[in-house]
Amino acid sequence: MKHSTSLMPINNRSVLTIAVPIMLSNVTEPLIGVVNTAVIGQLPDAYYIGAIAVGALIFSFLFWGFGFLRLSTGGLSSQAVGAGDAVELTAVLWRALAIAAVTGVCLIALSPLIENISFGLIGGSPEVRAQGEIYFRYRIWSAPFALTNFCILGWFIGQGRAFIAFVVQIFLNLVNMGLGALFVLSLGMTVDGVGLSALIAEISAALFGGLLIWQSLRKIDRRATWSQIWQREKIIRTLGANGDIMIRTLCLVFAFAWFTSRGARAGDVIVAANAVLLNFFQVAAYLIDGFAYASEALVGQSIGAKNRPRFRQAIRLTTLWALVVGGFCSAIIWFAGPWLIDLMTINPEVRETARHYLFWVSLTPLLGTICFQFDGIFTGAMATREMRNMMVLSLLIYLASWWVLERDFGNHGLWAALCIFFIARGITYAMRMPALARAAFA
DSSP: OOOGGGOOOOSHHHHHHHHHHHHHHHHHHHHHHHHHHHHHTTSSOHHHHHHHHHHHHHHIIIIITTTHHHHHHHHHHHHHHHHTOHHHHHHHHHHHHHHHHHHHHHHHHTHHHHHHHHHHHHOOOHHHHHHHHHHHHHHGGGHHHHHHHHHHHHHHHHTTOHHHHHHHHHHHHHHHHHHHHIIIIITOOOHHHHHHHHHHHHHHHHHHHHHHHHHHHTTOSSOOOHHHHTOHHHHHHHHHHHHHHHHHHHHHHHHHHHHHHHHHHTOHHHHHHHHHHHHHHHHHHHHHHHHHHHHHHHHHHHHHTTOHHHHHHHHHHHHHHHHHHHHHHHHHHHHHHHHHHHHHOOOHHHHHHHHHTHHHHHHHHHHHHHHHHHHHHHHHTTOHHHHHHHHHHHHHHHHHHHHHHHHHHHHHHHHHHHHHHHHHHHHHHHHHHHHHHHHHTO
């Protein structure tokens, strides 16, 4: 472990060294949805696409609801690196892995109850529900491995070792996409093939990531003892941060769950069209998020080292690059959107409906850039209470906007409310930045 004084300087190169591998690995995550939608879209019935959209939505709640494991592990690891504390760096990992294992087993045990409640709340046609339940029953078994992968990624990203995180993530996503295409297009499976491919991919990635962790720990001279790992104040801090980030993440996922649920109640064609368009946003968001990950690592290291100029430079450079990429993604979606829609589905009604709402999704990357950046900054600073409070406030603004707009403008109003949600997140985060800086360097 290097001492904090030997941290890399923050410049364009160091930002891109972290962000580019994360961008490349991140973009394969929503590409799973793109490939799965495109594969299922070759089947003639729209309800297959709707089933994948609804099933994936439920796992967004289950897995990304526990995304605090990646965020908190990354934030705590980055601050340990900045402070030059090798013992705490290893302790952060073991605490996170223990939480992931216990949580994953609990999710499997509760899966019948989760399935009944989730599909009952989301709604949709009987065909969408029946196929979605098949997908759910395969993928739920991946829960312990998916949460373990969050911890692995966070630990490496917090250290600024983005290339290793890239290797793990790209391995997971390529296995998932490849097996999904094989099972559906070659073996004649439908949503069961998509669910099985996700299960196998998560297990494979956890095993691969575990091997890389073992190799990394061999190079660290001072490792945490059992008593240091389970130190009371560190456990309280970890659980408190995880609780805050969990609430924040559930609010975020609920916003998209609400969006999908309202679309599902408008019919199979609307929910399928919205699912196609949301895939475009997700690809863009994961690209932009590479710079949020960079800001998380660099901001956390700067705070751990108590280096305010480095902190400011990290925010300035990562945000500048994120805005450039966000604007580029918005332009690509607008100009290439019709062709991409045709590539993803052969259903003529879904194609026409998706084109009708393309304008809205083309706005989302640029509108979301600032709030994505603030996510990285606040995570690196471990300002989890502020993250929680600002997300709750933004969700309330989003729901109020939906209530006003959808009644008069239908699906257009639903998309407009989603855009307002992004704007609200950016503004509320910005209001808390001065307090964050004061607390970080008090």
